Amino acid sequence: MKKKVLIIGGGFGGCASAHILSKNKSLDVTLVEKNKYLGAGVRTLFYGGHPYTFGPRHFLTHNKKIFDYLNKHVPMRKCSEHQFITYVERDNKFYNYPLHENDIKQMPDKNIIKRELKKKKLFKIKSSKNLEEYWINSFGKTLYSKTIDLYNKKMWMVDDNKKIDTFNWSPKGATIKQGPRAAWDKAISAYPIKKNGYNDFFDKVFKTKTKVILNAKLSVSNLKAKKFKINGKSHKFDIVISTISPDFFHNYKLGELGFIGRDFHKIVFPTEHVFPKNIYFLYYANDEKFTRLVEYKKFTKHKSKTSLIGIEFPSKNGKYYPLPFKKEIKKAQKYLKAFPSWYFSIGRAGTYRYEVDIDDSIEQALEIENIIKNNKYKNAMPIEKWWKL
Numbered sequence: 001m002k003k004k005v006l007i008i009g010g011g012f013g014g015c016a017s018a019h020i021l022s023k024n025k026s027l028d029v030t031l032v033e034k035n036k037y038l039g040a041g042v043r044t045l046f047y048g049g050h051p052y053t054f055g056p057r058h059f060l061t062h063n064k065k066i067f068d069y070l071n072k073h074v075p076m077r078k079c080s081e082h083q084f085i086t087y088v089e090r091d092n093k094f095y096n097y098p099l100h101e102n103d104i105k106q107m108p109d110k111n112i113i114k115r116e117l118k119k120k121k122l123f124k125i126k127s128s129k130n131l132e133e134y135w136i137n138s139f140g141k142t143l144y145s146k147t148i149d150l151y152n153k154k155m156w157m158v159d160d161n162k163k164i165d166t167f168n169w170s171p172k173g174a175t176i177k178q179g180p181r182a183a184w185d186k187a188i189s190a191y192p193i194k195k196n197g198y199n200d201f202f203d204k205v206f207k208t209k210t211k212v213i214l215n216a217k218l219s220v221s222n223l224k225a226k227k228f229k230i231n232g233k234s235h236k237f238d239i240v241i242s243t244i245s246p247d248f249f250h251n252y253k254l255g256e257l258g259f260i261g262r263d264f265h266k267i268v269f270p271t272e273h274v275f276p277k278n279i280y281f282l283y284y285a286n287d288e289k290f291t292r293l294v295e296y297k298k299f300t301k302h303k304s305k306t307s308l309i310g311i312e313f314p315s316k317n318g319k320y321y322p323l324p325f326k327k328e329i330k331k332a333q334k335y336l337k338a339f340p341s342w343y344f345s346i347g348r349a350g351t352y353r354y355e356v357d358i359d360d361s362i363e364q365a366l367e368i369e370n371i372i373k374n375n376k377y378k379n380a381m382p383i384e385k386w387w388k389l
């Protein structure tokens with residue numbers, strides 16, 4: 001008899017799981033999605049003829065196997081020339097993001113910064129207790145106050161960065177980079193060639209053997225008995241792959257996990273290009289309400305006399321960014337540990353890890369295929385590396 005698999009959520013993690021597992025003849029796969037379409041925020045929509053997604057959704061990976069996998073479904077264009085910059089109002093200048101050694105030379109307070117950077121060696125950066133301490137220990141008070149302080153307060157909607165007590169995720173790295181930006185410059189950077197972005201990847205799920213239920217209303221009838229209610233009807237499954245926040249399945253009994261959401265605005269400008277050549281994202285490190293701007297044309301390369309810019313505002317709308325607070329992460333781990341071995345929680349919300357990106361969600365789906373194929377279910381933490389604190 002075929003094993004019945006339930007996939008919850010039709011974002012990248014759910015659709016990758018559907019593609020991969022529906023090929024296994026011993027599985028009968030159902031995917032439920034609460035929206036009327038697949039792809040979540042990675043779905044390409046159009047405004048004034050311009051393709052855009054909810055935020056950049058730029059594909060970046062160190063794993064060639066993952067790139068090859070995606071490239072087979074949606075042909076990708078490599079864009080290793082991409083650069084990100086950040087606006088620092090105090091200096092009224094744009095610098096590289098992450099900061100580059102050469103940026104310091106352009107700064108009006110470079111002498112103070114150099115003095116502070118020299119002291120850096122005295123500090124134990126890794127044993128810092130919170131984000132503020134971590135960054136001051138990494139590159140001094142001056143750079144912290146003009147590039148990190150306000151950005152992180154708005155990004156995480158906190159009044160004090162001392163409340164942020166995990167920082168390995170912090171995207172700028174612990175030091176001022178010398179030469180190429182190690183992590184990013186070595187990664188494969190790419191974006192779909194077709195104007196409809198990743199949409200074919202999502203829509204091809206309908207061509208697999210997966211039963212897709214859109215506009216689905218899901219509830220748990222009895223987790224131990226493997227029973228789930230979909231649109232009011234109870235179903236039993238053998239394996240569950242969920243991409244949504246794990247608290248939902250435990251009736252929030254330890255409390256609801258905290259997330260930051262996003263409001264997204266789009267503006268068309270009357271010029272062919274808005275950002276300088278090779279600049280794909282602009283970060284704003286000051287008291288503006290927004291964090292990041294993206295010029296979609298940089299990725300899509302479509303021709304138009306105008307250009308669309310997307311702007312992200314941190315908000316309470318949506319569960320997009322798991323909070324980088326140890327207390328919340330520990331709560332998430334308790335929820336995850338309480339799941340039985342046939343239950344996989346993947347993706348950004350599912351693992352409650354900010355670091356989980358498009359490539360990671362594909363990698364997780366591939367790992368699950370392996371576990372199922374080799375019958376290697378383990379208690380509670382089937383793919384442990386994703387849940388380290």
Ligand SMILES: Cc1cc2nc3c(=O)[nH]c(=O)nc-3n(C[C@H](O)[C@H](O)[C@H](O)COP(=O)(O)OP(=O)(O)OC[C@H]3O[C@@H](n4cnc5c(N)ncnc54)[C@H](O)[C@@H]3O)c2cc1C
Pocket residue numbers: 008009010011012013014032033034035039040041042054055056057058059060216217218243244262312320321346347348349350356357358359361
């Ligand atoms: C603004 C923003 C920008 C980003 N930019 C990038 C980027 O440039 N590069 C990159 O690699 N990653 C980026 N990411 C992250 C990346 O897109 C995701 O980590 C990745 O797509 C994996 O998504 P997922 O499947 O885990 O979850 P999601 O995409 O969130 O999908 C979850 C799905 O579950 C559905 N759902 C929720 N509740 C239920 C329910 N009760 N029943 C049924 N369905 C439900 C949702 O509607 C959604 O479709 C970005 C994320 C955000 C928020």
